[in-house]
Amino acid sequence: MPEIFIDGKRYEFEGKPKLLQFILDNGKEVPFFCYHPEMSAPANCRQCYVKVGTPVQNRETGEYELDENGERVIRWFPKMQTSCSMEMTDGMVVHTQETSEEVARAQKDTMELILINHPLDCPICDQAGECPLQIQTYKYGPEGSRFEVKKVHKPKRVELGPRVTLDAERCINCTRCVRFTEEISGTHQLTISSRGDKNYPITAPGMEFDDPYSLNTVDICPVGALTSTDFRFKARVWEMNQTPSIDITGGKGTNVDLWTRDNLVLRLTPRYNENVNTHWMPDEARMAYRKFNENRISRPSIKADGNNQIKTSWNNAIETFAEKLEAVKPADVLVLGSAHASVEENYSLMKLFSTWGVSDFHFSPDVKEGFGDDFLLTDDQAPNTNGVKALGFSETSAEDLKAAIKSAKVVVLLNDELVDRGVLDSEDLKKPFVISLATNETETSKSTDLVIPITCIAEHAASYVNVEGRIQRSLPAKETKYTHRKLDLEMSEGRLDRYGTNFDNWVNEDNKVDCTPIWELMNNLGKRLGLSVQFGTSREIMDEIASSNSSFEGVSYEKMDDENGIQLTGMNKEEVSA
Amino acid sequence: MANNYEFTPEDLKEIETIKAKFPEVMPATLPTLWVAQRRFGHVEPEVQHLVAETLDLPVSHVHGVATFYTQYYKEKMGKYVLDVCTTTSCQLCGGYDMLHYLEEKLGIKAGETTKDGMFSIQSVECLGACGYAPMMQITNDVYVNNLTEEKLDEVIESLKADKMPEFESVGMPQHTERS
Numbered sequence: 001m002p003e004i005f006i007d008g009k010r011y012e013f014e015g016k017p018k019l020l021q022f023i024l025d026n027g028k029e030v031p032f033f034c035y036h037p038e039m040s041a042p043a044n045c046r047q048c049y050v051k052v053g054t055p056v057q058n059r060e061t062g063e064y065e066l067d068e069n070g071e072r073v074i075r076w077f078p079k080m081q082t083s084c085s086m087e088m089t090d091g092m093v094v095h096t097q098e099t100s101e102e103v104a105r106a107q108k109d110t111m112e113l114i115l116i117n118h119p120l121d122c123p124i125c126d127q128a129g130e131c132p133l134q135i136q137t138y139k140y141g142p143e144g145s146r147f148e149v150k151k152v153h154k155p156k157r158v159e160l161g162p163r164v165t166l167d168a169e170r171c172i173n174c175t176r177c178v179r180f181t182e183e184i185s186g187t188h189q190l191t192i193s194s195r196g197d198k199n200y201p202i203t204a205p206g207m208e209f210d211d212p213y214s215l216n217t218v219d220i221c222p223v224g225a226l227t228s229t230d231f232r233f234k235a236r237v238w239e240m241n242q243t244p245s246i247d248i249t250g251g252k253g254t255n256v257d258l259w260t261r262d263n264l265v266l267r268l269t270p271r272y273n274e275n276v277n278t279h280w281m282p283d284e285a286r287m288a289y290r291k292f293n294e295n296r297i298s299r300p301s302i303k304a305d306g307n308n309q310i311k312t313s314w315n316n317a318i319e320t321f322a323e324k325l326e327a328v329k330p331a332d333v334l335v336l337g338s339a340h341a342s343v344e345e346n347y348s349l350m351k352l353f354s355t356w357g358v359s360d361f362h363f364s365p366d367v368k369e370g371f372g373d374d375f376l377l378t379d380d381q382a383p384n385t386n387g388v389k390a391l392g393f394s395e396t397s398a399e400d401l402k403a404a405i406k407s408a409k410v411v412v413l414l415n416d417e418l419v420d421r422g423v424l425d426s427e428d429l430k431k432p433f434v435i436s437l438a439t440n441e442t443e444t445s446k447s448t449d450l451v452i453p454i455t456c457i458a459e460h461a462a463s464y465v466n467v468e469g470r471i472q473r474s475l476p477a478k479e480t481k482y483t484h485r486k487l488d489l490e491m492s493e494g495r496l497d498r499y500g501t502n503f504d505n506w507v508n509e510d511n512k513v514d515c516t517p518i519w520e521l522m523n524n525l526g527k528r529l530g531l532s533v534q535f536g537t538s539r540e541i542m543d544e545i546a547s548s549n550s551s552f553e554g555v556s557y558e559k560m561d562d563e564n565g566i567q568l569t570g571m572n573k574e575e576v577s578a
Numbered sequence: 579m580a581n582n583y584e585f586t587p588e589d590l591k592e593i594e595t596i597k598a599k600f601p602e603v604m605p606a607t608l609p610t611l612w613v614a615q616r617r618f619g620h621v622e623p624e625v626q627h628l629v630a631e632t633l634d635l636p637v638s639h640v641h642g643v644a645t646f647y648t649q650y651y652k653e654k655m656g657k658y659v660l661d662v663c664t665t666t667s668c669q670l671c672g673g674y675d676m677l678h679y680l681e682e683k684l685g686i687k688a689g690e691t692t693k694d695g696m697f698s699i700q701s702v703e704c705l706g707a708c709g710y711a712p713m714m715q716i717t718n719d720v721y722v723n724n725l726t727e728e729k730l731d732e733v734i735e736s737l738k739a740d741k742m743p744e745f746e747s748v749g750m751p752q753h754t755e756r757s
């Protein structure tokens with residue numbers, strides 16, 4: 001097998017890897033800016049310099065030439081090489097900054113040049129704290145600058161498009177953003193304008209950077225030049241918690257991170273999953289964070305006189321729920337699951353009601369024909385269509401649904417904005433007593449008789465099956481009135497959570513929503529109805545599902561965590577497009 | 579973008595010939611921009627859009643190329659663009675004096691165009707004719723060397739009569755015959 005010597009250590013490799021990626025894959029480090037594993041390597045930042053040599057071979061025999069000590073004779077490249085674009089060959093010898101003063105010096109000098117016109121306004125820069133330029137300058141850069149004349153000025157606060165704002169002075173012209181539009185999203189909306197110390201990325205005149213994936217450029221920009229117009233100046237990176245989760249605005253199951261501060265989700269960023277979304281996510285999905293914070297239903301409410309809903313106690317909500325059920329026969333109750341809710345939520349709803357005697361379970365698919373692309377957007381607007389199907393909920397058309405509601409006396413509606421998305425009219429919900437278990441105040445929740453708040457994906461651990469039949473799960477990121485990050489070991493704790501107290505002026509108790517996971521609600525309802533149904537945590541519920549439903553065989557939270565999601569057997573793309 | 583510019587059939591034919599020279603369209607961007615600049619006198623945004631459309635390339639790419647090279651005029655310019663060199667050699671030999679003389683004479687500043695649309699002045703970096711400093715170039719074309727105020731007067735007069743000055747060949751010292 002071909003071998004390579006990096007900093008005196010021997011490694012074996014296969015194929016034709018590029019040096020920088022190989023170094024990174026082996027847990028070592030070389031500073032770099034312009035390279036991105038999913039895009040071409042133009043080698044324009046010159047930061048990833050290393051010293052490279054190849055052994056001298058005898059042309060006839062192919063033997064390596066040896067010196068008097070029996071060591072291979074190395075022919076060094078006359079100049080430093082950019083490791084990102086350097087293809088590895090057998091016998092290559094490499095020195096990084098770790099073993100070569102010369103390399104360390106070259107990197108430092110490059111950095112000094114990059115910084116010549118850089119404003120270095122880290123204290124007011126959104127990127128600070130997650131800035132490769134800042135971090136690498138700290139680790140490998142010069143300690144000061146010898147450049148004492150006025151810096152070049154460039155445009156600031158340029159609205160490249162509806163979602164991305166550019167500060168051209170901070171740009172180091174790595175061209176990652178340009179390459180993203182050329183190679184990943186394919187919209188070719190950006191280019192580098194002008195040249196020398198005057199250049200910066202821009203759209204063609206009269207054009208907007210409205211790429212549906214534009215915000216990914218903000219993530220990959222190695223400096224604070226590209227910022228999210230929505231998020232900029234909202235929070236310092238180190239004030240936030242980062243919690244792994246899943247995108248719920250579509251069927252792809254894009255892996256995301258939720259960034260929270262004081263129990264508000266402030267932004268969503270993509271989380272790498274090579275089987276789903278790699279490094280990217282659609283812009284649309286990023287706006288989902290607002291749903292986690294705004295218009296949340298906190299505390300149950302009940303329709304009093306006319307159409308007015310008033311807040312009520314949990315006891316009263318459960319008592320009303322139970323009374324309404326007891327007044328009718330199971331056959332008169334329509335239970336609607338939701339492709340917008342998780343597997344565990346749908347399961348606990350179904351289990352409680354089937355124990356009570358309901359035998360039919362329905363859901364209304366949420367598909368927008370033609371919405372999807374070949375990338376991360378899907379026609380399916382819901383994150384868990386395959387999950388509800390696999391649990392046994394039957395797909396029901398709008399007409400059938402309306403008919404079923406008409407003949408029902410009580411309707412239980414799991415989180416699905418049926419009125420808002422035009423499946424039902426609020427008139428349709430007038431006749432029966434409608435109980436909605438929902439996260440947000442919507443036209444749908446307003447049209448129902450009893451609204452019981454449940455946790456959203458940002459508040460619970462739960463699983464979703466994407467359009468390709470891959471099951472993935474979320475972790476709780478936001479506390480509710482009844483959870484506490486110090487007690488729930490799955491919740492991450494940021495600096496402010498750890499060192500702050502409830503009396504700090506930046507703490508707002510109202511950010512915690514008065515809601516519970518649906519399985520806890522089902523426990524209370526089951527107890528009141530005298531049913532022997534008892535759910536533990538969502539982790540236990542998943543174990544129960546895995547042992548009772550063959551579609552979910554072998555699924556567990558441990559396995560999902562270890563493998564970044566599990567492809568369910570017997571589910572594939574073809575089945576899904578139906 | 580609604581476009582007020584259009585290539586003539588001859589231009590389009592020339593562009594086809596240019597395209598045929600390369601295995602891909604992208605390299606045709608530069609020469610096509612020249613065709614456009616010759617036709618319209620500039621490659622302002624609308625013209626960039628026209629070039630992109632004609633070559634079926636992203637406008638952003640054409641824009642990037644057009645802005646990379648200073649020789650493409652990204653806005654309307656005078657009929658004659660006077661690029662006065664103000665880099666070291668020319669500067670030492672009075673490049674700025676020449677620039678300011680022109681500015682005064684034409685009543686505009688560097689970077690501006692006369693009202694009648696005849697002249698634009700630009701202060702540019704070294705044009706590689708340092709040996710004949712101070713010098714200027716006219717509309718990406720003829721070099722006028724060893725400038726003096728009188729010479730500038732002459733040049734302006736002849737340009738006003740739409741006569742480009744002759745290209746002056748200046749021999750290198752080692753080439754001048756010794757007598």
Ligand code: SF4
Pocket residue numbers: 118119120121122123125126127128129131132133134170222223224225
């Ligand atoms: S881009 Fe990085 S180095 Fe530059 S000002 Fe922002 S945080 Fe500082």
Ligand code: SF4
Pocket residue numbers: 170171172173174175176177178201217220221222223225226
């Ligand atoms: S804006 Fe950012 S990503 Fe784009 S070229 Fe500049 S530094 Fe690179």
Ligand code: FES
Pocket residue numbers: 032033034035042043044045046047048049082083084085
């Ligand atoms: S990362 Fe290698 S040159 Fe930029």
Ligand code: FES
Pocket residue numbers: 663664665666667668669703704705706707708709711713
């Ligand atoms: S300095 Fe003017 S031509 Fe070189």
